[in-house]
Amino acid sequence: MLPHLRGSYRAICLALFVANVPLLLPAGESGSAPDKQCAPLAAADWDYAKARHLLSRAGFGGPPEEIERLQAMGLEGAVRYLVEFQELPEVAFDPPPEVSRPPSPAELQELNEEQRRQLRRRYMQQQRAHMLDVRAWWVRRMVESSRPLEEKMVLFWHGHFTSGARTVRDSQAMFDQNQLFRRYAAGNFRRLLHSVVHDPAMLRYLDNNNNSRQHPNENLARELMELFSLGEGNYTEQDVQEAARALTGYHVDRMAGRFRFASRAHDPGDKTIFGKTSSFDGDQLVELILEQPASARWLAHKLFVFFVHDSPDEATIDHLAAVLRQHDYEIAPMLKTMFGMAEFYSPRSMGQQIKSPAQLTIGSLRALGIEKVDGRAVAAAMGSMGQELFEPPNVKGWDGGRAWINSNWLVARHRFAAGLVAAVAEEPARAKPRDRVKKRDRGGEAAGAPAARFDAVAWCQQHKAFSPEAVVDQLASALLTVPLTSEERAEFVKKLGDLPPSSEWGEANEQVQKQVANLLLLMMTMPAYQLT
């Protein structure tokens, strides 16, 4: 039925019966549990709603045409299409121009106090402007990319390997870190973890620049184990202290903005980590961590919670961890397994996740097929809903789930929708995207709409929705994961009101635009719209 998926599934089951089993499953647990828990979805159950769910979770959703294309590929084809994104052409995105490096001590020495202060202020201004550009650039990628899972994984890594721009104070390093996450988006976790302990933004964010043999600093070592790779309870305090020593001298050359191994700050002595003793350095530490059975489970658990739902059972995590190990920490095969599982399409998963602000904003734009956006405005809107990119609240990243919903952030979500719909309702002749962009750059409403105009009439015509009922149904199908109840549907049809015959839409364009825009706004502010 599903040769590709079945094939790999069989390989995985085989792997479970070989050497890894005792390591991965607690004694006494039956080996057949993963079979049931991780059973793939039956091909016959694959439909439009499941294709929409897959595109929404493994990406940021899309217009009905895209969902239909995915549906036509079948489950296996659709999963492969999304996960093997390297084979898809990349949309060209010019990175924002680099900014100058910080003033050097030699430069500063020639200046008086006042000149120094001016130079520093100018540098900080450049940094802030550059950060806004980088944020806008990433937002545009999320909206326009032909590889949605790539950007979704970058977002996952950003929340996993957190660094915050205000602490790092080096916008180029933040950009480079974002590119690092893209390079290994669904690639090899082993190589990513090695890169992370060499990443300038991370080393600055977690104070490893101050980690020297004379004065060890445990910040990076602790978070590396607690949040990035193992989870609490899978290491001792002594492991943290010794790991900190292994990471001494992993510094950043501030002027060049690059990693620098400061050999004089490195502690070459013996360290005992996880019961092994040697003169470990940071890279050997990474290898020791990846040998721990907890590491694959930790990563599998975090990925499952991000993509599926927040209460996975042990057997499922064991199974996914086994897939990770089987493929030496390659992420893609594990993602394929996860997106193919019946559990991923279960009622526990579909329509049960509270959208992150990124999911809400990018998802709205993609679902309506709006491609040309003002990246800064969309990023500002996300920030007003509690998700400022490149500024996670702390080293744990965003809590997600219900923490996304409070009075202020919910209102900010609705303001974004209202802004988007205002752009819909705007008359075509008066819709000048450039003007709107400029206005916002001068410090207008933070939760502004994207610049592009959405033509509601054209949308209805394209989707052959001409009666009030058809318009409601088509929009609901495009926008909502949770189906409308009959009461809700009736209310929407009533709110939309009578539409003129489609032959007259040409003359009545403005009126129809307004009617549909109002309906769109009601749909985008209903509680179900906050879920996916």
Place this chain on the structure above:
Amino acid sequence: MRKPLIITRRQVLERGLGLIGVGGALPGFLVRTALAGAAAQSNERIFVVLQLEGGHDGLSAVVPYADDNYAKARRTTRIAADQVIRLDEYLGLHPALGGLKQLHDQSELAIVQGVGYPNPNRSHFRSMDIWHSADNMGPSPQHGWLGRFADQAFPGVSDPTLAVMVGGEQAPLALRGKDHGALCLRRPEGLKWTRDRRLAESYQKMNKLADGSSSSSLDFVARTALDTDEAAETVLAIAGRSRGASYPSTPLAESLQMVANLIAGGMKTRVYYVVQRGFDTHSGQRQRHDRLMSELGGAVAAFQRDLAQQQNSQRVLTLAFSEFGRRVAENASGGTDHGAAGPVFLFGPSVLPGIIGKHPSLAASDLDRGDLAHAIDFRSIYAAVLERWLNVPHGAVLGDAFTPLDCIRT
């Protein structure tokens, strides 16, 4: 001791159903209205928390000006003996805290010295969690002490305005309970997303249709939306009334003025939370801290004056704390690094006025890794607030028994 009476929303729903005698799904908002009588009253005691965020250098606010060790430890941040506002032969207030001196003279200020907790944590994040959660010293606490107070004192009451954070976006951990959260207010208009009444009505209708449904996340979103709408009505009606009180134009004064306006307007809120930021003075401390003190003194004095004018001061108690004090020795940048114990301030006519506790010793041998050692556990102050001000037994809220500190008049 009374067993904590905690009723889940589900139970409320069931109880509501029994009460009214209808079967099937009764939307949550109806239950809310049916039980509203059990909620807070608008003439009850109010507790205000003022969070001094970033780690406040208590030594520069309540200055041991006569201590030689102070003079030795502090070269650039020192406040000289002839500058302080003297409280006694040893202690003086920062020169910009004239407002607090006034309260002191009116017997409306208590300064609790050397407050902290065992094994002080010097991370902002962790230490703040410890102060907010109070009972749970483990990592990642889920609930705060005032949230648990609300759970305890208002079981089954779903009033979104029971606790209000003014000037912030997200409810602080302190206000998060199992069944209670807090409303966050920056500007009252921020609670509304549209001025179109017909649109707002349809929006409310969609939320009511979803509230109480089987999907819990959906229910949660709908409830938050309805709570926000409900609170917006109340708050906007009150915020619209203009009052004459004068405040300095600083962020803290603006926050406290909004609190005073909400109190004057008869909100049933029992706990308000405001934050003053910027206390993390690792460098150039003297100038930055001077500004913070003048903001603090001016705002608190104006707030107390306003409350007295509206004849509400008797029922308002304010507590100001910081997550930690700062290191006794200065660093090389004219600032101070993260420390341990520090003072807690209590304002209002109901405090036991004066200086409570002994100033921690600055002698090198008495310091805890270079920081002031605590003599009073902050939870004994919380216990006093709970028992003597909010009238709930403290054990169930704090998880442990503490001797309530004598700092509130009984």
